[in-house]
Amino acid sequence: MLNTHSLQISPEILRLIARIDEFKGAWRALGTLAPDRLSALRRIATIESIGSSTRIEGSKLSDRDVERLLSNLSIQSFDSRDEQEVAGYAELMDLVFSAWQDIPFNENHIKQLHQVLLKHSNKDSRHRGAYKTSSNSVAAFDLSGVQIGIVFETATPFDTPRLMAELIEWVNEERQKGELHPLLIIGIFAVVFLEIHPFQDGNGRLSRVLTTLLLMQAGYAYVPYSSLESVIELNKEAYYLALRQTQGTIRSESPNWNSWIVFFLRSLAEQVRRLEKKVERERIVLAALPPWSLSIVEFAKEHGRVTIGEMVRLTGASRNTLKQHFRNLTEAGHLEQLGSGRGAWYRLK
Incomplete structure (x- = not known):
């Protein structure tokens, strides 16, 4: 099982958690914005999330391209791999936003979510919803979509089923015990999931959707209205650095959880700051x-x-x-x- 004893709860981690939880409570207490305004915010955040998450993995589609594609999703015919990935990501996000309360967090459902993610990707039809059968590694891409290097090696196909079973069991046990803060559980899940890299393709995109699912199940109801993925895209170098610093140590006696956890919480806090700004602007604009x-x-x-x-x-x-x-x-x-x-x-x- 995972060794989280080396996680050091620093003053910055405490401050970031308090900041995020304060907004979580304020969002619930305010009843916030009118339904049509919420719908507009969610649509913008969804476009940003889909665009950013696919670009992190090498896609070249702009947010405008994504918006145009989403308006024609009913066509169900996509010329390029980038378009296929956007269509699958959009359907998966819609599923999670509409059914998050009814999605059990287990291996079977994670595999089903992976199937939806790659539903339109012709190249991935062989391995949709199935753990990898050959080795894969995490690559970094530059702004033009060209691979610039390997970020880290991942779990072997032989070890993947066991490691995934252990990870899911750990998450559900920790959620039930309630001793570790939910944001720390979610952050640790995300970094270990990416270290395992259980599927042949789509791991980065799926990790971000699963992060959203876990946040919503933990009561962070504002998440659909501000894009966490766009925060990560703007800080891609720091994202890869934090992953590398933590993932190389996960199987050691003293894992370095803090590099990733601090990056993860800073990203969540920036997501909150952006949404606060949007909500405040809504109020000012509507009034004046x-x-x-x-x-x-x-x-x-x-x-x-x-x-x-x-x-x-x-x-x-x-x-x-x-x-x-x-x-x-x-x-x-x-x-x-x-x-x-x-x-x-x-x-x-």
Whole structure:
């Protein structure tokens, strides 16, 4: 079984846990935002999560590409491997968000979730939902999707079934005992899962979905509304470094849990900070904006981006009038402009 005695609960770990748990309680107590606002936040976070999580693994699709693909999911026909991976990840996230209370945390269900993840990936049809049969290792990719090196070696196919059974048993025992904080259990699960790397492909993406599932089952109900994956993507070098520093020691007498746990908790705290900022902006915007400016912000929230032309068609207002609203929103820090001239588009800042 896992040796967690070497985990040192530092003042920073305590502070980060307290910060995250404070927001968890505040989110529940406030009843927070109206359903349509929550729906818009969740859609944006889902697009960010899918885009970031697949790009961490080498995909080249932008968030805009992901949004376009999600709007056509019913087609069920995807030309590239990147598109196949996005489609599977989107279906898996939707499943977890809608059924998290009813998903037992055991090996069979983890294998079923892996099947959903790779559902559209033709290349992976042989090993969907089955543990690996040949050795694999964790590679790092640069921004253009080119592999830049091996991060660490993983468990052998022979050892994988035993190590996975031990890991799942440890998680469920610790959740039942209630002696170790849930965030520490989830963090340790994630790093050990990636150290085992139980499936031939999709381990990184699945680890992030399973992290979300465990967080929601532990009562962190705000998780669908702010993307943890995008936080990790922006700190990819630190992510790989923390993984490497901890994973090389997991099977030793004194594992170095702290490198990964600190990175994991910092990422969760940044996820909370981003959502706090969005919620605060919602309140300010809804209270103070003129009607057409409010329409612009709501459109950007729902679709991830907005153009002046789209708002002309939607509102019937003149282009010059709307340009002034866009200018005011940009100067006030609500919108960010990308591109210029007739090709300019805007997103929430």
